Amino acid sequence: MKLTILGCYAATPRTLTNPTSQLLEIKNRLFLIDCGEGTQVQLRKNKIKFSKINQVFISHLHGDHFYGLIGLISTFSLLNRNNDLHIYGPKGIREIIMLQLRLSNSWPNFGLHFHELTSNQSELVYEDEKVMVKTIPLKHRVYTNGFLFQEKIDKRKLNVEAVQKYQIEKCYYQNIKNGKDILLDDGTLVNNAELTFDPESPRSYAFCSDTAYNEAIIPIIEKADVLYHESTFLKSEENLAAKTMHCTAIEAATIADKAQVKKLILGHYSTRYDTINRFKEEAETVFPNVLLADDGISFDL
């Protein structure tokens, strides 16, 4: 699981900082999370292959989280993309994109599927053989969701030495990986546990931005391997955080602590601060394992 931060600053794009966008690589899938203005250039700078992005998740319809989407779709179209693109986001995202495509008279030559979200309950919005994505309802000035990306439990791993010892034929390997016991020709029943190892435990990544302090998300993100939680402000601006429905670094860390996640990544920093190190310092007073997002850096998780 690899997370590339394309942009992690609040409000407005600037010369050296970009609004929110992240690329999550999980089980060989590339999920784009939010798409602020300039995301397509950030993808190019990070040498991401455009054609591998098939799902885009948009948290909410504030500009710093989706103004880059129409440009990305247009560029996909100009590059003669073939594969379908799925967009998950608040109701309204379809109308915004379709209006602009209609007025520019430029329809993509690939399938464009909108999955508009309206629920205030966590729901499963994406599932394939290896990965599931659920919404994390957040509290912000407009309808907002975070997203929980979860690997599914892999099949069991074959214990090659054991199957050779019992001279089990290859045609049974799939059954063994699926957890079946094996009856040998001499009538012995070999327990599956003897023939396999446990699979790697599935990992999970929770993306939560933008949001006021909200303990209601704790049951959804509980024990996630990695939590990205917005921390727009430092404690000195906690009133402003409350007023604008954002969090301080300490509030983000409190959520991380209560949800017993393994790692916390901070981001969505207000551009008022000259340095982001103080976000880590403040958060670590509450939760020990804090990382700082920054534009263009990747985390191998």
Add this chain to the structure above:
Amino acid sequence: MKLTILGCYAATPRTLTNPTSQLLEIKNRLFLIDCGEGTQVQLRKNKIKFSKINQVFISHLHGDHFYGLIGLISTFSLLNRNNDLHIYGPKGIREIIMLQLRLSNSWPNFGLHFHELTSNQSELVYEDEKVMVKTIPLKHRVYTNGFLFQEKIDKRKLNVEAVQKYQIEKCYYQNIKNGKDILLDDGTLVNNAELTFDPESPRSYAFCSDTAYNEAIIPIIEKADVLYHESTFLKSEENLAAKTMHCTAIEAATIADKAQVKKLILGHYSTRYDTINRFKEEAETVFPNVLLADDGISFDL
């Protein structure tokens, strides 16, 4: 008159090139012409004062000419802009912007005025004490206008030595600048030409992008001081130019030559070319005074 090229490449923003946007400074006014994705960052890089931009002219609703507008408006709003913003562009631009402001529940705290264009004839769309702006109807795949920016003729300049020689009182200076002759106390009539110098001749800038080769624009842009004309392709791609309703460098130069403009600036280069020097070489076979636009450069005109 100063022209800053914020972006002058066709189609998609890339790591080192930007889609169309220009800033024209004329008679101490700042006019933004087109606003591709990333324009607000380009404005910052070029240290342009956001609050001085009060008029934005959008040529057409292809993404590389306007996807940066909603982000710019949002940023103006976040920066607590006060003065009104006027947007001139094809019908539809209002719906696109207003839909996004409505869905993000973030209304600007300044006046936002849309002047939607539908005419296929050149029309006067902006006028103040010193400057006029007219549309230049272009031929493209969607409804498109170029824009002609013209200084008005200044008042005549006072010949200070002459007015002192005749001991004319200051209260008459305004009349003299307005072209009036002066009757002295002794009954002598002093001709205005003796008391004034000619004003600087008014300058004009014609912006023409995107367009197929179109001689119909020649009467509108005739004798302009500077013509920016798109040259998306070189001669080797003239079929592609015709098909996509763009121009080659030679076609742009032919328009410049026939319209007897003083200078031609080329731009809107397709990103397929490694170097833009060949655009100048090809254009100069037809018209002598060719400049190449490039992102981040300014022309003092």
